[in-house]
Amino acid sequence: MNNLTDLHGRTPQRLIMASSSPRRRELIQSLGLRIPVTIMASDADESTPADWTPQQIVEALALRKARAVKAMLADVERNHQAPAVVVGADTIVVLDGEMMGKPLDVREAAGMLRRLQGRTHEVYTGVALVSTMDGREAIAHRMTQVHMKPLDLRLIERYVASGEPSDKAGSYAIQGLGATLIDRIEGDYFNVVGLPLSLLSELLGEFGIDVI
Numbered sequence: 001m002n003n004l005t006d007l008h009g010r011t012p013q014r015l016i017m018a019s020s021s022p023r024r025r026e027l028i029q030s031l032g033l034r035i036p037v038t039i040m041a042s043d044a045d046e047s048t049p050a051d052w053t054p055q056q057i058v059e060a061l062a063l064r065k066a067r068a069v070k071a072m073l074a075d076v077e078r079n080h081q082a083p084a085v086v087v088g089a090d091t092i093v094v095l096d097g098e099m100m101g102k103p104l105d106v107r108e109a110a111g112m113l114r115r116l117q118g119r120t121h122e123v124y125t126g127v128a129l130v131s132t133m134d135g136r137e138a139i140a141h142r143m144t145q146v147h148m149k150p151l152d153l154r155l156i157e158r159y160v161a162s163g164e165p166s167d168k169a170g171s172y173a174i175q176g177l178g179a180t181l182i183d184r185i186e187g188d189y190f191n192v193v194g195l196p197l198s199l200l201s202e203l204l205g206e207f208g209i210d211v212i
């Protein structure tokens with residue numbers, strides 16, 4: 001027996017993305033995996049102690065999301081035997097050590113963009129995989145540096161009015177109109193969008209799922 005199978009020699013037969021984010025859904029589906037991929041939003045608590053680092057936060061929240069969906073599955077699928085791997089992810093933006101999640105309203109969105117404009121910030125995304133077969137877990141994160149152009153206040157107001165910032169950490173979407181606000185990045189683009197596909201493929205490999 002190799003380390004890609006559980007004690008019964010089984011490999012995961014399905015993947016469950018523990019997310020309500022349409023970006024994460026599209027990204028994981030873009031891999032075209034041979035096993036079925038389904039989506040299930042988690043109800044995980046996203047509060048964290050004030051002294052945690054960005055790495056600790058994104059890894060812990062990614063794991064909470066994956067564990068919460070695994071627990072929900074145990075309730076709703078008592079008789080479902082097909083072994084699954086649940087994937088959770090969490091993204092935050094960090095400027096000068098200050099962490100930014102999703103804005104509560106347009107005022108906060110504009111405030112975040114006023115601070116980010118003309119500066120370099122970091123985007124952290126944690127990814128966690130949890131097996132329903134044996135409870136095995138794998139957790140990691142990636143960091144991408146993002147250089148944002150200087151933006152004048154009227155542009156920020158117009159961008160916020162577009163509605164795009166509302167459900168995005170740091171109040172911008174690099175995959176949307178926000179692309180025009182970014183000068184350049186260092187690191188994985190998909191990490192900024194919310195699911196680093198390169199890291200995800202490495203973790204899936206540890207669970208016996210080959211992307212290519």
Ligand SMILES: Cc1cn([C@H]2C[C@H](O)[C@@H](COP(=O)(O)OP(=O)(O)OP(=O)(O)O)O2)c(=O)[nH]c1=O
Pocket residue numbers: 018019020021023024041042065089090091092093102123167168169170172173174175178192193194
């Ligand atoms: C910086 C940035 C973030 N984002 C998004 C990715 C995440 O969806 C969101 C960060 O919030 P998260 O709390 O990580 O995720 P979520 O609440 O949207 O979804 P779920 O917890 O159900 O998986 O910000 C972009 O889409 N583009 C970007 O450029």
